[in-house]
Amino acid sequence: MKRWPETTAIAALVAVLATAVLAQDRHSGAPEPETMPPGDVGFAVRDVRVFDGTSILEGANVVVRDGLIHAVGPGAAIPEGIDVIDGNGQTLLPGFIDAHTHSWGTARADALRLGVTTELDMLGDWRRLPAIKQQRESLDATSEADLWSAGAAVTAPGGHGTQYGMEVPTLAAGDDAGAFVAARVQEGSDYIKLIVEDMAAYGIELRLPTLSPEQLSDGIAAAHQAGKLALVHVSAGEAGLDAIEAGADGLVHLFADISTGDRFVRAAVERDAFVVPTLSVLASVAGQNQGATLAADPRLGPLLTDEQKAALGSNFGRTADARVLERALAGVRKLHAAGVDILAGTDAGNPGTAHGASIHGELELLVRAGLDPVEALAAATSVPARRFGIGDRGRIAPGLRADLVLVEGNPAQDIHATRRIRSVWKNGHAVAMVRPAAAPSEAAAPSPAGTLVSDFDGGTIDARFGAGWAPTTDQMVSGTSTVAHALVANGADGSAGALQVSGEVKAGAPFPWSGVIFFPAGKPMQPLDFSDRTELVFHVRGDGRTYNAMVFSGASAQGMPSTQTFFAGESWTEVRLPLDDFGGADFTRLRGLAFTAGHPAGTFEFRIDQVEIR
Known part of the structure; x- marks a missing residue:
């Protein structure tokens, strides 16, 4: 059973109807002037190119009020007395959604500063779930990206996800998968992530215990019974096919060991599964140094902390295999051509990645893999919002949350334009575009x-x-x-x-x-x-x-x-x-x-x- 996005709230519908009325000229064909009501907080971006989550609007006005998008379009009326930003020569985008991260420390602040307004965490501390849910429901000003999270993943004792020093629950042989998943739902997991990983796909000697096929199937069924998406971590092609045939809603990695086969593509199409290929981290595994290139990019550099630069410049050591990335790029090309939804996710938190910065590299890699720039932008905005049922963001439309990024140039023609960030807004509030002060550098x-x-x-x-x-x-x-x-x-x-x-x-x-x-x-x-x-x-x-x-x-x-x-x-x-x-x-x-x-x-x-x- 799949869970699809909730319908737009009644308040959003009212906003759409109100905007339509305002845009009508009952006499001359021009919108009537409007005045900001007392206490209303907002701004407008005038004459800007808009990527609305699916397509491009030229010469549009976008009006924001009290944290929500109020009006969009070439004829959208700009109320008197509102702050107006000239958008000529620039593009307004929905805030980016990174569909695979591991967020701790300053991750969410780093992400927001670089235009990622929402992160989808794929394994983390479940104790924080109530707090992050409360934060993301608010329209208050914030310095952090919103977070959805799997909480604790479904993994075997001693399996992947248990090796980081944190105590995590595990699903042992003979345990009730339904009860295990129910416990994760009770903790507040937004979706269920199951881990099928023995490390063999990376060509190293270490072998980790992992879920059996029966545990995988039972876990997926339990997630669906609870009304949650079932996502599967794999690195091996055979395990990926097993996951899709068992009913997984999506894979949160593409394969490291083999090329994406036709049988997998057919299965993904038939079951309407999506894939988060995490090309950024696979580039790091492949030793391609894409992270270091991002760190050196003068368009991003002023926004990066020393910690982000160091993370981007790190690597996976001896696991490097240059074929990993090329196989993944070819796999994305096949899946996309077949109509499988591709979501932009970076696996930020791993060597060679950094929160916020890596989404810009992921977009470049998606274009290399055959998506056109508009499709790549959708993979980082409207597509993850739709597939994860997050109905209040990912697009620029009346009634939705005003999570926005303004960039110079036209990323619909040159995807690198996303790196020329002019402004970021979260909940309609401007985000400080200054990186935190760095501690004095220590010479080693x-x-x-x-x-x-x-x-x-x-x-x-x-x-x-x-x-x-x-x-x-x-x-x-x-x-x-x-x-x-x-x-x-x-x-x-x-x-x-x-x-x-x-x-x-x-x-x-x-x-x-x-x-x-x-x-x-x-x-x-x-x-x-x-x-x-x-x-x-x-x-x-x-x-x-x-x-x-x-x-x-x-x-x-x-x-x-x-x-x-x-x-x-x-x-x-x-x-x-x-x-x-x-x-x-x-x-x-x-x-x-x-x-x-x-x-x-x-x-x-x-x-x-x-x-x-x-």
Whole structure:
């Protein structure tokens, strides 16, 4: 069962009828003048090219009142006393909708500044769902894009989505998929995302547990029974076909392993499924450096923070496969030609992407894949609004929310014109077009000559360089996890000592963690340049859990860490982690190196020894 957009509210219908009456001239053929009522807040853009979500209107007037679009068209009357913006030579667009993001921190503010007024989050903290629903229903001024969210995804224990250190519910073999989906609906998920991902499509050795075909089918059926869209994360072509044949409403990635086949295209057409190909992140996986090109674009550069530029310049390390992007572009071309709805989504939050900026790169890639510029613009506005049932945005029409972007030039002819942003309005309120003030830049000192960090053979917990070792837990973000660390005798290879790390990971924080962190510079989180190193090497033994090695790096001390996992068994084992495999890490500015326990909650104990950065 599919769920389609709600009908326009009665208030919107009244606005349409009122606009039609105002546009009529009962005597001379010209619109009668109108006066703004007292207390009415609004503005008008005059003589502007309008992309209304589906087509182009030339020389139109657009009138906004109290957060809503009041009138649109060449003959739309502009009330007396209203602020008027000259739109000659410019194009007014609906605010962009990024149909695949992962939004945390400053993501929504960064998105809005670059014209993305709505983000569709595909996995995140479900505890915030009531707050984001309340915000998006308001017409008040805001500095953030509105957010719809899947909340917690449907994934297997230890599967994709569980490896980021945050506690998430999982669907185990034998569990009731209907009850699991019902719990997500109760939490407030706007749609249900199911994850079918074992990582094989990326050509790497890591294999993750994933949903069975029966769990996938049952989860999709449960989502539809609850009146929710069922979306599926895949990277493998076979899994994508299985998802569509099981009744998925849409895929939120295109394939990384094979070209899009005719059977899949036919199935998508027959079942009216849509695809969010996320070409931006696939370009990053393919090592195409599209993000770095966006960061260097002088049209976008003044609006980007240092953190956004660093994110755009990062990559997925050794997973790069240039064929991934070309296969995806060809797949979009086939799907679009067959009439399958294509939605613009960036997977912002991943290496090589940045919220707000990447939608402009996604539009360029969609045009490369065969959409004409107007179709690409629709893929980022009216099409996601229609497919996700968001009836108050995505178009410029009377009665709809005044989420608008004004750009120089004509993106219907040159898609790059979306990058020449003049103004953004959210709920009819102008958005500040100035990026947040950046903290003073820190120059990274060179790394020390030696490779050994600590051997823990002395009488204190020390390090050969840097600010040493410190406990780290989620208590800094209101969590309650605990940790203790101490020197113990009998280290690896018969050495004198090792560092014991023990504690308890407790549920409650959005991203629970507990462990220790090493700061390589003289002060915590100051950067050092380790770009001449290739490998993190250490010895470990422990309680049989899987742990996280986390790298904090880059332009911002508040940036998200890059992570690899390791296993701590009962015997001492040497672990060698290539630095290139810490996706998105910037080793020209290494700030911290942590060894932590994350999901699942519970007590833990492990020991590390002979830590080196070689």
